[in-house]
Amino acid sequence: MIRFSKEANLAHNTLLKRNLENPILKEYNDINEKERELLIARHIHKIMILLQLDITNDSLKKTPDRISKMYINEIFSGLNYKNFPKITFVDNKLNSNEMILVKNIVLISTCEHHFITINGKATVAYIPKNKIIGLSKINRIVQFYSKRPQIQERLTKQILIVLQVLLETENVAIIVEMEHFCVKARGVCDVNSNTITSSFGGLFYSNKNIRDDFFLHKNTI
Template sequence: MDAVVKSLSTRETSVDADKREMQRPSREEAEAAVRTLIRWAGDDPEREGLLETPKRVAKAYRELFAGYEEDAGDVLAKVFEDVEGYGDMVLVRDIPFHSHCEHHMVPFHGKAHIAYFPSQGVVGLSKLARLVDVYARRLQTQETMTAQITDAIEDSLKPRGIAVMIEAEHMCMSMRGVMKAGSSTVTTSFTGIFKDEPAEQVRFFTQLRAGKEYR
């Protein structure tokens, strides 16, 4: 049988976003779906302890998947151009995140590391951490998320190079299926200087570890 190749597309148009918004069910429909899943799990949604659960789950979903309401371009819109001639690598490492895999809708969690070489300016450091959440708080694959973060920085900052690395544990591999708790998946994306100059890629990995023995 031919292998099934599913696309890991990174780009979403505003038309896609509008269509998704139109298809969003009502809160009542979402709560009814949770009651169905409770029965599918084998429990009784009418028992005392579960009566408010559909409402809580529907509310929690709006938080866990808040990334659909956010736009990466807005997060990175404010650029500081006056950085006193700084042009070297900016690295924000160990950004923790929680996401949900699009295959099983169970969590994967880990750390993202983002570096870039500024060209026309820099963004506030917190914005890189916010950018991670814009994409983490959606149904995801780790590869797509890595590429989306890279593309968003490219679009907004046009830097001389971008390096994104994500390390994560997928609960769909830990608590079900293959049951390999503790394995981690590493994905990377390099553009510009990081792609063309191996020494800069090495420096990225060195900086990721630098100073950790003192913490």
């Protein structure tokens, strides 16, 4: 049985209770990684043949292996909670109650409807209570949940709720702005539109002055 860190289990179980976890099949969790990699490569190989590609070509013959490794180790690595970032907290001994904000966090994800790239940036803020998190850990949590087949609305909520439960405070805010290549490269082929989602908790939701302060800092160069 695969074991995850305390923080990973807390995040995963909280999202399950809120019906915000990705649709991940539990029965696949114990498949050996090498076996999973081999099986994915075999299926990619079949897809390429069905697309009438010459899989014996020097440029293509290693493509199934490349895609398999890329799926598991890179663009879908967030499906496995063993990759959940190690979290560093410090006690809020200074009794800080001011907003901490990290903006322009790079996001690269994959649309779960078309398996094509969505990318953009996130701005995350929180007002601490008893804990302060290492700044880079906010980026890592954001990027962990982006490394999955995703929809932007779910991704936004996941990041907010996980930070709330790990930091033990409701005072978290997030705005995500992304380009969807399923919109740009297919279908309507609109190359100019972006999608913005947001989620606010605690004082960011109930206090207009704090929410306005968040937007002011977010939009400051």
